[in-house]
Amino acid sequence: MHAVALTGKQQLEYREMIVPPCGAEEITIKVYAVGICGSDLRIFKQGDSRIDMPRVTGHEIAGEIVQTGSSVSGFQEGDRVTLGAHIPCGICHYCQINMGHQCVKKHSIGYQVDGGFAEYIVLPREFVRFGSIQKIAGTTSFEQACLSEPFSCVLSGLREVGARAGDTVVVYGAGAIGCMYIAALKRLGAARVIAVQRSAPRRQKAAEAGADIVVDPSSNNTSDIIAGETGGLGADCVIVTAPSSGLQNEALNVVKKTGSILLFAGIKSDEPPPFDTDKIIYKQLRVTGTHGAPRDLHMEAVKWIDEGLIDFDFFITHTFALYETDMAFHTADGKEGLKCVVQPQKP
Secondary structure, three states: OEEEEEEEOOEEEEEEOOOOOOOOOOEEEEEEEEEOOHHHHHHHHHOOOOOOOOEOOOOEEEEEEEEEOOOOOOOOOOOEEEEOOEOOOOOOHHHHOOOHHHOOOOOEEOOOEOOOOEOEEEEOHHHHHHOOEEEOOOOOOHHHHOOHHHHHHHHHHHHHHOOOOOOEEEEEOOOHHHHHHHHHHHHOOOOEEEEEOOOHHHHHHHHHHOOOEEEOOOOOOHHHHHHHHOOOOOEEEEEEOOOOHHHHHHHHHHEEEEEEEEEOOOOOOOOOOOOOHHHHHHOOOEEEEOOOOOHHHHHHHHHHHHOOOOOHHHHEEEEEEHHHHHHHHHHHHOOOOOEEEEEOOOO
């Protein structure tokens, strides 16, 4: 098979590899679509202590089962599936309480085992037993289905922040994740979604995703606009999808008293850490963060996609063949469009 391996920082190699044998408790997937995640870009540029190179990365995967081990039940050749990212151990405290995404081993597809930037992937025993493998509807494309993993993370964030119908919600950042939040919030009945984004093309995407108000912070006072739209109270919820400590601190100013803040993106190591904890205390705020998603929310994400509850094709702005993966990474890193998807079976 062909695959694209990360061989060093900012070094991707299109190479021929042997398809690993499928063990008795394993499943072989023919990969049809794999999205490029922000974490893939971070690994590409900075490396990761959990990854030994060369490594095939990529965890936003959809494809077809072509082989199942003799001990595998519930799946068969020909099943069209999409995958979660985490490989839970199944026995630690977090795995026992449906939080396998917080498993103490911290194993994930594309990190300790080869991922989706390849024509085939073999799912290890632990993933088959405890990970999330979800069958998709015949009407769902593989490209749509590979969005199930990032969208499950969006659903996890919405559950944690407690956004409700009728709320005014501010979303900082209008990349793929930010626009998914915007579209999902409007589908769930948010009264107003205010998107804050510097890039003009992405401001346009935020509006197309359903944002009621789009703010350019480089030419407007974001706090004043939000205060004006909320009668001076502030937003019910604020979601920060951009990796900025400055925006995390700004969220403390624009949220109303007793409101809630979701921190979705980690900040760069060279940035000063937030925050003004007095605001958290005296405004009686609820500040939370999320990383990944549990299996039940991956299942729910697949339902959203299968039932077309929002337009998932909207988020896919670029597609590439496997041999074009390097170009795909640079396109994604240049913040062109929203989601870049690699199609390993494309000629």
